Amino acid sequence: MSRIKSCFAQLKNNNKKALIPYVxxxxxxxxxTLDLMHAMVQSGADIIELGVPFSDPMADGPxxxxxxERALIYGTSLTDVLAIIKQFRETNDTTPVxxxxxxxxxxxxxxxxxxxxxxxxxxxxxxxxxxxPEEAQDYIPALRQNGLDPIFLLSPTTTRERMALICQYxxxxxxxxxxxxxxxxxxLDTTEVARRLKIINxxxxxxxxxxxxxxxxxxxxxxxxVADAVVVGSALVNLVEQNAHALSNAEGNIKIxxxxxxxxLSMRTALDA
Amino acid sequence: xxxxxxxxxxxxxxxxxxxxxxxxxxxxxxxPETLMEPLKELKEAYIHYFQDPDFVTELDSDLTNYVGRPSxxxxxxxxxxxxGGAKIYLKxxxxxxxxxxxxxxxxxxxxxxxxxxxxxxxxxxxxxxxGVATATVAARLGLECVVYMGAxxxxxxxxxxxxxxxxxxxxxxxxxxxxxxxxALNEAMRDWVTNIDNTFYIIGTAAGPHPYPAMVRDFQAIIxxxxxxxxxxxxxxxxxxxxxxxxxxxxxxGLFYPFVDDIDVSMYGVEAAGHGLETGNHAAPLCAGKPGxxxxxxxxxxxxxxxxxxxxxxxxxxxxxPGVGPEHSWLKDIGRANYVAVTDExxxxxxxxxxxxxxxxxxxxxxxxxxxxxxxxxxxxxEQIIIMNLSGRGDKDIHTVATIDxxxx
Numbered sequence: 001m002s003r004i005k006s007c008f009a010q011l012k013n014n015n016k017k018a019l020i021p022y023v024x025x026x027x028x029x030x031x032x033t034l035d036l037m038h039a040m041v042q043s044g045a046d047i048i049e050l051g052v053p054f055s056d057p058m059a060d061g062p063x064x065x066x067x068x069e070r071a072l073i074y075g076t077s078l079t080d081v082l083a084i085i086k087q088f089r090e091t092n093d094t095t096p097v098x099x100x101x102x103x104x105x106x107x108x109x110x111x112x113x114x115x116x117x118x119x120x121x122x123x124x125x126x127x128x129x130x131x132x133p134e135e136a137q138d139y140i141p142a143l144r145q146n147g148l149d150p151i152f153l154l155s156p157t158t159t160r161e162r163m164a165l166i167c168q169y170x171x172x173x174x175x176x177x178x179x180x181x182x183x184x185x186x187x188l189d190t191t192e193v194a195r196r197l198k199i200i201n202x203x204x205x206x207x208x209x210x211x212x213x214x215x216x217x218x219x220x221x222x223x224x225x226v227a228d229a230v231v232v233g234s235a236l237v238n239l240v241e242q243n244a245h246a247l248s249n250a251e252g253n254i255k256i257x258x259x260x261x262x263x264x265l266s267m268r269t270a271l272d273a
Numbered sequence: 274x275x276x277x278x279x280x281x282x283x284x285x286x287x288x289x290x291x292x293x294x295x296x297x298x299x300x301x302x303x304x305p306e307t308l309m310e311p312l313k314e315l316k317e318a319y320i321h322y323f324q325d326p327d328f329v330t331e332l333d334s335d336l337t338n339y340v341g342r343p344s345x346x347x348x349x350x351x352x353x354x355x356x357g358g359a360k361i362y363l364k365x366x367x368x369x370x371x372x373x374x375x376x377x378x379x380x381x382x383x384x385x386x387x388x389x390x391x392x393x394x395x396x397x398x399x400x401x402x403x404g405v406a407t408a409t410v411a412a413r414l415g416l417e418c419v420v421y422m423g424a425x426x427x428x429x430x431x432x433x434x435x436x437x438x439x440x441x442x443x444x445x446x447x448x449x450x451x452x453x454x455x456x457a458l459n460e461a462m463r464d465w466v467t468n469i470d471n472t473f474y475i476i477g478t479a480a481g482p483h484p485y486p487a488m489v490r491d492f493q494a495i496i497x498x499x500x501x502x503x504x505x506x507x508x509x510x511x512x513x514x515x516x517x518x519x520x521x522x523x524x525x526x527g528l529f530y531p532f533v534d535d536i537d538v539s540m541y542g543v544e545a546a547g548h549g550l551e552t553g554n555h556a557a558p559l560c561a562g563k564p565g566x567x568x569x570x571x572x573x574x575x576x577x578x579x580x581x582x583x584x585x586x587x588x589x590x591x592x593x594x595p596g597v598g599p600e601h602s603w604l605k606d607i608g609r610a611n612y613v614a615v616t617d618e619x620x621x622x623x624x625x626x627x628x629x630x631x632x633x634x635x636x637x638x639x640x641x642x643x644x645x646x647x648x649x650x651x652x653x654x655x656e657q658i659i660i661m662n663l664s665g666r667g668d669k670d671i672h673t674v675a676t677i678d679x680x681x682x
Contacts, residue, residue, distance in 0.1 A: 055581040056567060057454060059305040065449050077579035103303060103566045108580035130303045132568065134293065157469065162309065170599040179466035180307055235459045 003096040004149055004172040006048055007227065008207045017271050019044055019222040020209055022100060022233030025049035025084055026076030026272060029242035031252040033084050037261065042096050043261040044268030049127070049231060052081050052101030058127045061184035063234040063241065070244060074205055078114070078150075079103040082121040089122035098125040098172070100149060103187035111142035124170040125149035131220060133169040140169055149173075156180050156192075167204035173208050173229060181211045184234030188213035194226040207253045215269035224271045232267065236260050286533045286609060289600065294483020296603035302482040304569045308462075311469045316484040318389050323491065326385065336495060336509075339413075340370050342377075344496075346503035346660070352630045359513065359653035361646060363633070363663045364528065370435050373636065373665030374496060375406035379475055381492035383410040386473035393417045393472045397461040397518070399454030400638070401433025401589035402665055403477030408442035418442040422461040423453040426590050429580050433669055451584050454594045458568050478521025479527045479598035481567030486598050493527025500660050501531050506660060514539040514649065517662040518641040519559070519612070520592035522601045524664035528609060530600075539611065542601060543645040545587035546614035556585035558597050559605050559612040567662040572599040588617035588673065589637035593662055624667060624674060636665035637673065 001009070011018055021040050025033050037048055053071035057064060078101075085097055099118065106114045106128065118126065126148055130194055131139055133152065143150045149172030154163055157180065167174065176197065178188045193210060210223045211231030220230045239259040244253030294316075302312060322328040344365045353361045366374040379396075386394060389644045394411045397420070400406030404420040411418035420437055424446045427434055433582040437444050450456035458481075465474040479489040497515075504512055515532060517525035521543040532538045549556035555561065558573040567582060575583050575595035587593045604610035615623075623643030628634045635643060635657040642661050650659060667674075675682065 054461050055450060055583075058459045058568070059466065060465070062449070069450070072581065076578075077581075080357070104574075104576065104582070105580035107566050107571075108563075108576065108578070129305050130569070132302060132304070132306060133307055135301050135303055153306040155305070157307050157310040159310060168304075177305075177307060180469060182463045185467070 001174070002147065002149065003094065004047065005213060007014050007096050008135070008173065011046060017227065018046040018209065018229035019264065019268055019271055020047045020049050020229050020231040021045050021236055021260070022049040022051060022231060023236055023240070024053055024064065024071050024073035025081040026053060027067040027237070028070045028252065029249045030074050030076055030080065032256060033086050035253070037088050039257045040094065040264055041092060041263050043264035045095070045264060046147055047098060047229070049100050050085070052078050052099055052105060054102040054105060057102065061182040061234060063184040066241060067237045068173055073093045074272060076161060077215045078109060082117055082123070085123055088120040096124040097122065098127055099123055100127045101129070102126050103131045106253055111139050114149055115142040115146040119146035120164055125151045127151040127153070127175060133166055133235055136169065152198060153177050156196065160203065163203045167206065170206060172206070174200060174204060174208045174211045175231065176200060176208055176227070178210050178214045181212065183212055185213050188219060188221045188223070190219070193223060197226050217266045218237060220267045221270040223272065230267070230271065236263060241261065279520055283556070287530065289603065289647060290483065290487050296600045297606060298564070299571050299599035299602040300483055301571055302569060303566045304482050305466060305570065307466050307469065308482070312484070314389070315373065318385055319484050319488045322385060328388065332381055332384055336377065337584045340376050340380060341368065342495065342498045344368050346500055346507065347630050348507065351577065352436060352627065353650065355630055356647060356650040358650040358655065359657040359659045361650055362504065362507070362658065362660045363514070364496060366496060366524065366661060366662060366664045367633070367635065367666035371402070371406045371409050373402045373406070374493060374527060374669065375477060376409065377495055377527065378477065378489050378492040378523065379403070379406040379410045382473070382475045383414060386475070387414060388659040389473065391471060391473035393468065394420045395421070395461050395464050395472055396475045397454065397475060398477060398595055399457070400589065401426070401430040401437065402591060402668065402669070404442070404444070405433055405436050405440070407439035407475050408437040411442065412440045412461055420444050421447050421457040421464070423447045423451070423457045425453065429486040429590050429673070430669065432672070440653070479526045479570060479600060480521045480524040480570060480572065480596055486570065486600055487591065489523050490526045490530055490600060493523050493620045494530045494664060496524065496527035497529060497531030500528060504658065504660060511538055512658040512660045513653065514541060516541045516543065516642050516646050516649065516659060516660045518543045518592060518638050519597060519601060520545070520556070520594050520638065521596070522598035524662050526598055526600055528660070528662045533609065540604070540609065541645060541649065542610055542612045543641045544590060544612060544614040545592035545641060547586040547617055550614055551629045552587040555614065556587040556593050556595065557614040558595060559569060559601060560614045564602065567596050569600045572596050572602045588620060589641065591636070591638040591639065612639070615641050615644040615647055621674065621677060623647060633663070635663055636666035636667050637670045639664045678682055
């Protein structure tokens with residue numbers, strides 16, 4: 001059984017919801033990411049979503065755009081991100097890791113080369129924001145053949161017909177984008193999310209994660225009532241930004257890890273309550 | 274990568290793209306899920322209204338009475354004689370309302386927006402010509418208009434920024450990334466994803482996700498259709514070569530497309546070599562880039578070995594873009610069109626040459642085409658014919674040219 005599958009199975013047995021933090025790899029410097037991943041697991045993360053920095057993050061709001069820019073100052077590449085995950089796997093063989101990013105770095109590496117390398121590094125799922133299933137005839141088999149879950153987004157504009165099409169190709173879990181907009185947008189409407197999740201649940205048996213617009217422990221708890229997983233990104237990356245200009249990287253990194261851990265612990269508590 | 278479909282036997286080159294928006298391996302739809310449904314609606318509207326007689330009549334009437342079409346096809350006799358080769362005809366898109374070919378497309382997309390019931394218009398702009406052309410048609414219909422423009426370009430093109438403001442548009446300065454056209458496009462996409470219910474995104478070039486490359490081409494193809502008729506009137510035969518500058522490639526595809534099945538007509542797309550292709554400081558993805566995926570389509574890009582998009586340079590803000598329309602990528606790969614590049618310096622010489630020999634002051638974008646014609650024409654016979662697209666006028670660039678020539682106002 002894949003790590004993602006057994007993660008959701010175990011959570012279901014314990015009647016719990018998955019907490020999925022997103023951070024951009026290499027933000028604000030490459031040294032932090034490995035420690036931050038382990039710290040997030042200790043603070044209650046069930047799955048880690050690791051952003052692959054890209055020069056043109058079309059679907060991201062200002063907070064994650066800046067995260068990409070900070071990571072790219074150090075030239076953090078897809079290859080570098082895979083190396084970090086490989087290190088993470090030396091001491092953690094259970095927590096699933098999902099890559100989130102844009103197609104071009106994968107396209108340039110080549111789908112097969114990428115999928116083999118990612119699988120070898122210990123990646124479990126790949127969420128590529130700008131490849132719909134219609135364009136993924138070669139991408140999906142490359143991932144599948146290497147034991148990687150292609151994770152796809154559903155959005156408020158996705159028709160029921162498209163949901164069925166997308167869920168046919170998706171595995172691992174479904175990621176529901178809770179708002180029309182970019183990452184870090186305000187005001188997620190929990191009633192509307194619940195209504196949409198009901199429809200998605202009729203279309204697929206896959207677990208459903210909800211992201212975009214989850215900023216507080218309260219919202220996380222509310223979404224946890226209706227979803228299988230809660231994804232929190234910009235709220236964490238904000239904490240990176242606030243400490244990105246510390247006197248030294250080492251000093252800033254300690255504060256970032258502390259603050260992100262605290263937020264995750266409070267979300268974990270709220271989700272489990 | 275997607276493999277090319279094998280069912281194209283017997284099809285004409287002009288039958289592209291296929292149903293899913295692909296030109297061979299290029300084009301397609303590479304966008305976040307939220308945009309899939311709006312793009313489907315746009316595609317349906319575009320296909321429907323292009324066959325709707327009322328729409329076509331209204332478009333023709335606007336192009337005639339508002340834009341001022343047909344634009345002349347002018348025989349540049351003195352310039353041709355000086356170069357001592359082929360006869361050079363200029364397609365005078367610089368004489369359109371707002372001073373460039375961009376308005377052909379904005380008039381068309383605005384009519385679509387109106388029919389689709391959209392009340393808010395957004396656009397990206399580099400040099401500001403597309404922003405002005407969009408603000409112009411939005412003013413005419415009284416629609417809210419927001420134009421995204423890189424902070425760098427706002428500095429370079431102050432005159433056009435002011436023109437847009439006079440036309441009632443809000444110009445938003447884009448501070449992310451390299452703060453140029455590509456970042457303005459990212460920001461416009463983000464706006465669209467957030468406001469899809471009431472907003473129509475008028476993309477200014479023949480790039481982006483399907484149906485934009487095909488739709489923008491079809492609105493710009495009026496350039497080539499007129500040129501074809503006009504050259505038959507002047508010369509009684511088709512030209513030997515077409516020349517146009519390429520940033521995203523909308524003026525070039527507008528000229529090329531109606532000739533694409535006439536395989537004896539050569540086509541030359543001229544990219545910006547900036548400080549020289551060998552320096553890396555240029556904006557020539559077709560000449561010196563590699564295929565990749567950006568802004569919703571697969572096409573040639575300026576990118577590093579990790580797939581990050583790299584900064585571009587051109588003296589002309591309108592060519593300063595790391596991608597290119599997917600149809601050009603395909604025309605390059607199948608060998609139907611030739612893509613070349615000229616430097617900033619050559620383009621500036623072209624600017625002065627045409628101004629002095631013909632009394633026509635071209636845009637710095639179009640000056641790239643001029644610079645290539647000065648190389649191409651002398652290699653051809655006196656009986657041969659070149660049609661060059663003079664895509665825009667140079668008023669907006671006078672400040673840039675003066676600064677380079679060391680003149681302060």
